[in-house]
Amino acid sequence: MSSLLQVKNVTKRFGGVVANRNVSFTIEGKNITGLIGPNGAGKSTLFNMVSAVFPPSEGEIWFENKRIDALPSYKIAPMGISRTFQNLQVFKKMTVIENVMVGLHTRTASSLAAAAFRLPRSRKDEEFIYENAMEVIKFIGLEDLIEVDAGNLPLGKLRLLELARALATKPKLLLLDEIAAGLNHQETLEMSELILKIRDRGISIFVVEHDMDLVMRICDKIIVLDQGEKIAEGTPKAVQNNQRVIEAYLGAADEKELTV
Amino acid sequence: MNDSIQFLISGLTIGSIYAIVALGFVTIYSVTKVINLAQGEFVMLGGMTMFSLIKLGIPYFIAFLLTVVIVMAIGWLVEWAVIRKAKGADPLSLIILTIGTAIFIRGIAGMVWGKNSVKVEPFTNDVPINILGASITPQSVWVMVFMLLVVLVLYFLIEKTMLGKAFRACSVNPTAARLMAISPKKMSSLSFALSAGLGAIAGLVIAPIMFPSYDMGIMLGIKGFSASILGGLGSAPGAVIGGLLLGVIESLGAGYISSGIKDAISFGVVLMILLIRPFGLLGEKNVGKGGL
Amino acid sequence: MRKGVQSFSWKGIAVFSALVISFPFLFSSSFYLTKATFAGIYTIVAVGLGLLMGFAGQISLGQAAFYGIGAYSTAILSTTFGLNPWLTLVISLAAPALLAYLLGHTMARLHGYYLAMATLAFGIVIHVLLTEWKSVTKGASGFFGIPKIELFGFTFRQGISYYYLVWAFALIVIILSLNIIHSRIGRALRSIHDSEVASGAMGVDTGKYKMQVFIISSMFAGLAGWLFAHMSYSISPGSFGLNGSILFLTMVVLGGGTSIWGAVCGALLISAISIIVHTAGSHVSFITSDFEQVLYGFIMMLIVIFLPQGLVPAIASKLKKQKQKSARANKVPAIGTVKGDQNV
Numbered sequence A: 001m002s003s004l005l006q007v008k009n010v011t012k013r014f015g016g017v018v019a020n021r022n023v024s025f026t027i028e029g030k031n032i033t034g035l036i037g038p039n040g041a042g043k044s045t046l047f048n049m050v051s052a053v054f055p056p057s058e059g060e061i062w063f064e065n066k067r068i069d070a071l072p073s074y075k076i077a078p079m080g081i082s083r084t085f086q087n088l089q090v091f092k093k094m095t096v097i098e099n100v101m102v103g104l105h106t107r108t109a110s111s112l113a114a115a116a117f118r119l120p121r122s123r124k125d126e127e128f129i130y131e132n133a134m135e136v137i138k139f140i141g142l143e144d145l146i147e148v149d150a151g152n153l154p155l156g157k158l159r160l161l162e163l164a165r166a167l168a169t170k171p172k173l174l175l176l177d178e179i180a181a182g183l184n185h186q187e188t189l190e191m192s193e194l195i196l197k198i199r200d201r202g203i204s205i206f207v208v209e210h211d212m213d214l215v216m217r218i219c220d221k222i223i224v225l226d227q228g229e230k231i232a233e234g235t236p237k238a239v240q241n242n243q244r245v246i247e248a249y250l251g252a253a254d255e256k257e258l259t260v
Numbered sequence B: 001m002n003d004s005i006q007f008l009i010s011g012l013t014i015g016s017i018y019a020i021v022a023l024g025f026v027t028i029y030s031v032t033k034v035i036n037l038a039q040g041e042f043v044m045l046g047g048m049t050m051f052s053l054i055k056l057g058i059p060y061f062i063a064f065l066l067t068v069v070i071v072m073a074i075g076w077l078v079e080w081a082v083i084r085k086a087k088g089a090d091p092l093s094l095i096i097l098t099i100g101t102a103i104f105i106r107g108i109a110g111m112v113w114g115k116n117s118v119k120v121e122p123f124t125n126d127v128p129i130n131i132l133g134a135s136i137t138p139q140s141v142w143v144m145v146f147m148l149l150v151v152l153v154l155y156f157l158i159e160k161t162m163l164g165k166a167f168r169a170c171s172v173n174p175t176a177a178r179l180m181a182i183s184p185k186k187m188s189s190l191s192f193a194l195s196a197g198l199g200a201i202a203g204l205v206i207a208p209i210m211f212p213s214y215d216m217g218i219m220l221g222i223k224g225f226s227a228s229i230l231g232g233l234g235s236a237p238g239a240v241i242g243g244l245l246l247g248v249i250e251s252l253g254a255g256y257i258s259s260g261i262k263d264a265i266s267f268g269v270v271l272m273i274l275l276i277r278p279f280g281l282l283g284e285k286n287v288g289k290g291g292l
Numbered sequence C: 001m002r003k004g005v006q007s008f009s010w011k012g013i014a015v016f017s018a019l020v021i022s023f024p025f026l027f028s029s030s031f032y033l034t035k036a037t038f039a040g041i042y043t044i045v046a047v048g049l050g051l052l053m054g055f056a057g058q059i060s061l062g063q064a065a066f067y068g069i070g071a072y073s074t075a076i077l078s079t080t081f082g083l084n085p086w087l088t089l090v091i092s093l094a095a096p097a098l099l100a101y102l103l104g105h106t107m108a109r110l111h112g113y114y115l116a117m118a119t120l121a122f123g124i125v126i127h128v129l130l131t132e133w134k135s136v137t138k139g140a141s142g143f144f145g146i147p148k149i150e151l152f153g154f155t156f157r158q159g160i161s162y163y164y165l166v167w168a169f170a171l172i173v174i175i176l177s178l179n180i181i182h183s184r185i186g187r188a189l190r191s192i193h194d195s196e197v198a199s200g201a202m203g204v205d206t207g208k209y210k211m212q213v214f215i216i217s218s219m220f221a222g223l224a225g226w227l228f229a230h231m232s233y234s235i236s237p238g239s240f241g242l243n244g245s246i247l248f249l250t251m252v253v254l255g256g257g258t259s260i261w262g263a264v265c266g267a268l269l270i271s272a273i274s275i276i277v278h279t280a281g282s283h284v285s286f287i288t289s290d291f292e293q294v295l296y297g298f299i300m301m302l303i304v305i306f307l308p309q310g311l312v313p314a315i316a317s318k319l320k321k322q323k324q325k326s327a328r329a330n331k332v333p334a335i336g337t338v339k340g341d342q343n344v
């Protein structure tokens, strides 16, 4: 089986800070991979490079045998990578359905001129966008809220909205950056069910998560970062018992979530 | 040859004015991240106030000082009454706000002083001096001297005094500054007063050459803004270089091509430079987003 | 209609058209008609600038230059070269578009204040060229002898026929703009405002759409210039300088750029203010054109301080809140979600 995502010797520097150092791994199709590590380990930075928010300082990133590390970020979604944001980046002044409709942007192509003159093409696209957005919204369970401005949603719904918007792009690989952060116990459980359901639709998932229960339960494979370096990779069991991982977490005083 | 020296001298004269105005932009920008497009109006107010004070019979030197004080007070007022009320606005809104302030001040000036240009006597006598076959009026010399003085005083103020340290603290990190008992609000007021003072000085020294009128501010403001952008927004040396460069380009353009299209030439150059170096000559790459 | 999605409604257009059509019957004096015709021309520019400011988040301090290019292109081609104005309309649209395209390449890399500078510089260069390129533009005194527009033997002259011609175009511009903002591209543009990173991650090519909107806004200004040129017998560079650009800016700021109707209202309000000032000016001595400037400055300051989004969006959001409140009072479940407010 050829791999979906390949990260090869990736390093990222911000001035003097090395956020990622020589990180390499691959992600195979149709499963859930976890990325864990203490605060500031460089997890979000890695996600940002995979989704081309910024390029790596060194190294290469390949997706389905195409090199993507030098692409502008808007070219990533059409290739089949989508993501959510740790620090929530919903479109606050747009309604829930409109947020999800933006996710369908790249699955349509009618031009500005077609839109201005409401050519049949544009109308057809609008219909397609609305129907598909509704479908995703129903799948996620936000159908009662479609008319609400995203800025008025509570945190739990915002996380769901980000997920819906990302799904709307019809990704092959979905990056979830701390999708359960700030959720209560019940919401976290529902979220993990949802993630498994998405996986069952044939979408590969790459999650960053601090909630170890969640990670250990849903992931097929886990990658551990510490201070920018990959220190372990393997099944949840193997990683849990890895000495370096335990040290890294014990060393980070403010990390208490690892329940070994 | 003589011509080119002559053009250079007049270019440096007007360039010095642009430099002072640009320093006014930099002063406010570096403390508050606001681009004050009303900066040129301070220059106009400087020239016009001087004219009125002299007409009232106030001695030249006292009128000079009084003008600076009055315009500084107006600058302080602008910050207090307008800019402060819109804190947290995005750069787009701030641009609009200061443009609004500018045309407001200009309109009032038009109603107060009328539409005609006025004349202000030069600092010293009017007899041109000859240098290398080019003639230079004493007032031009004064303009350049004042520009250098302004640069020196500003340098001293920013680098050697507590005020300068407080300014820099506010520009780097307003929250931390507040923790250190520096009030960003007060610094913001001060920066407006200071740069209004700079504007007034520019207006005072240029008045005898330029015949001030109520609407002179807008173009001077834009030129000063261009100069500070040319040099790289936020950089004081950049502002001076940008100002002098703009003055010289304009003067050479006027001399060798046509005085009518001198503005087209200088702004054409500004456009070109922005194309090649979008962040200005001495600017950092990430400035210019502003207002954050 | 699709629930929860901003979409096009013929109702607004119909009501507005009715107002536009009935205006000449209510105010038939040539003074009002001329002012109202100008209001239509300004509306066209303001709607374009509103798209640029409210949707692409860019500021143009040189919009009057595109307006001027539109006006002078047609004036020169139809007068000096005797071309049919309908033919030169193409040039009045294409020339601003081309310049916007070239300038847009600098814009793509310029942010915030630098962009304001670039458009400002552009506006000044064009104004100077219009004034100084005397052999072509006839200089500061103005270009005169511009022919009238004809259609099927009918000549549009200043007055009621020109009023309807201008407003027909204005309505088309409004409809096209509404169509744009209610499309995938409109939503993409709105999304950039809230989070440019997320927009990018959803595959929105930010730079491309900003450029396209800039080009559209310049074409609208060019169209307005074309209409202006053929309305008057002569045009002069004075109408296309910085003051013009600031006037358009004031309209958008006042009405609110994040709504097409905002730009329209801004243009109409400013036109109304100018009529009032003009009328009052003949009775009160201190009300002069300077007073008008003071007023515009004052409006800009007040709006930025108290209603940064502009009148129309402010009123719209107020109405929406009220609607939600009454809906909640009536226990309509669909909006019951707002209870989560405190959790955010």
Ligand SMILES: Nc1ncnc2c1ncn2[C@@H]1O[C@H](COP(=O)(O)OP(=O)(O)OP(=O)(O)O)[C@@H](O)[C@H]1O
Residues within 6 Å of the ligand: A014, A017, A018, A019, A037, A038, A039, A040, A041, A042, A043, A044, A045, A046, A086
């Ligand atoms: N844009 C940036 N500029 C400068 N430094 C950055 C930037 N982004 C991240 N960093 C730095 O890189 C390091 C890694 O940050 P990153 O956000 O990737 O960590 P993380 O593993 O996601 O942490 P957390 O669990 O808190 O989300 C940190 O030291 C951070 O300060």
Ligand SMILES: [Mg+2]
Residues within 6 Å of the ligand: A043, A044, A045, A086
């Ligand atoms: Mg993170």
